[in-house]
Amino acid sequence: MSTSTMKIYQAVGSPNSRRVRIFIAEKGIDIPTTNLDLSTKEQFSDTYSAINSRNVVPTLVLEDGTSIGEVPAICRYLEEMYPDPVLLGSNSRDKVLIGMWDRRMEQEGFAAVMDAVRNSLAGMKGRALTGPHFYDQIPAMVDRSKLRVTNFYSDLDKRLSESPFVAGAGFSIADITTMCTLDFAQRALQMPFAQTHGAIKAWYDIVSARPSSSL
Ligand SMILES: N[C@@H](CCC(=O)N[C@@H](CS)C(=O)NCC(=O)O)C(=O)O
Numbered sequence: 001m002s003t004s005t006m007k008i009y010q011a012v013g014s015p016n017s018r019r020v021r022i023f024i025a026e027k028g029i030d031i032p033t034t035n036l037d038l039s040t041k042e043q044f045s046d047t048y049s050a051i052n053s054r055n056v057v058p059t060l061v062l063e064d065g066t067s068i069g070e071v072p073a074i075c076r077y078l079e080e081m082y083p084d085p086v087l088l089g090s091n092s093r094d095k096v097l098i099g100m101w102d103r104r105m106e107q108e109g110f111a112a113v114m115d116a117v118r119n120s121l122a123g124m125k126g127r128a129l130t131g132p133h134f135y136d137q138i139p140a141m142v143d144r145s146k147l148r149v150t151n152f153y154s155d156l157d158k159r160l161s162e163s164p165f166v167a168g169a170g171f172s173i174a175d176i177t178t179m180c181t182l183d184f185a186q187r188a189l190q191m192p193f194a195q196t197h198g199a200i201k202a203w204y205d206i207v208s209a210r211p212s213s214s215l
Contacts (some may be wrong), residue, residue, distance in 0.1 A: 005063035008033045009051060011043075015110070015184040016071050017058045018215060022176045023075050024068045029144045031060075039123075056130050072102065075173055080130035087173050094168065101167035101174040109152045109181040116145035117188045147184055153200065160199035171207070179207050 008024070008031045010017035024031055036042040036057055043055040052059040052069050059075060060068040068074050079088045118124045118139045126147045128135045152208035156178065156187065166174040184205065186192040207213065 006031050007061045008058055009036060009048065009061070010034075010040045010058040011036045014038065015180045016056070016059050018183075019071050019176055019180050020058045020060075020074055020171075021215040022180070022212045023078060023087065023173065025215055026085065026087060026171075026176070026210075027078060028085075029078070029082055041188065054131050071177075072099075072106075072173075077207050087171075087176075089167075089172070096166040098172045098174055102172070102177050105156075105166060105174055105177045105181060108148070108155065110177060110184075111154055112145050112148035113181055113185045113189060113191075116142050116149060116191075117184075119145065121188075146189070149189070149191055152181075153197055157193075157197035157199045160203045165203070165207075171210075175203075179204070179213060 008020065010020065010033060030065055036048060038057070042048060043052075043057060049055060051061060051067050052071060056069065058069075058071065058074060060074045062068070062077075068077055076088065079086070089098040118128045118130075119139060120142045125137060126134050128137045156166075163169075165171050166178050182193060182200075193204070195201060
């Protein structure tokens with residue numbers, strides 16, 4: 001389905017952009033895309049600053065020029081416009097549970113990986129936090145962040161031993177956030193989940209076999 005009225009600004013290697021790319025693919029929609037090169041700091045250009053004042057990707061721009069930043073907000077808009085298939089829940093209970101698990105995966109997993117990456121990589125010097133302001137790295141945070149990632153894996157394995165998908169019986173945005181977290185931890189931190197985490201492995205084999213995961 002084509003949605004020629006909207007536009008997505010994103011970056012190829014960005015895990016937050018990947019969350020939205022997967023969400024869009026799962027919806028079966030097609031949104032014209034502009035790629036930004038974060039390595040040349042294109043997110044700070046005057047043109048993009050006018051689109052996203054936090055200088056982060058992704059951003060969804062609507063036909064009337066409204067800019068929507070923040071992955072959960074972008075996905076919420078797309079869910080309301082294209083309800084099928086449901087990825088944010090179809091009744092009050094499912095909606096809040098999916099919201100709760102997605103936020104937990106973001107805070108306990110995704111943010112921990114990001115903190116470890118941004119406080120350790122040479123290329124992130126002065127960019128320990130995203131956004132328009134510049135923050136020095138705190139190397140002492142790296143070990144703690146990695147410990148948080150290790151604990152996240154244990155907690156996730158327990159959760160997935162009780163539930164087929166992160167937020168319950170069906171695939172949802174919480175699975176997208178979690179898969180992007182695990183893949184980014186492996187790629188940028190060389191911290192894959194342990195193969196002894198059998199519940200994560202069984203779930204990961206299923207979610208990563210979906211065609212959208214290759215995006
Ligand atoms: N909370 C934001 C986070 C967006 C974000 O941090 N994006 C990263 C890429 S994954 C970015 O734009 N980085 C630019 C930079 O490092 O300056 C969201 O949900 O969209």
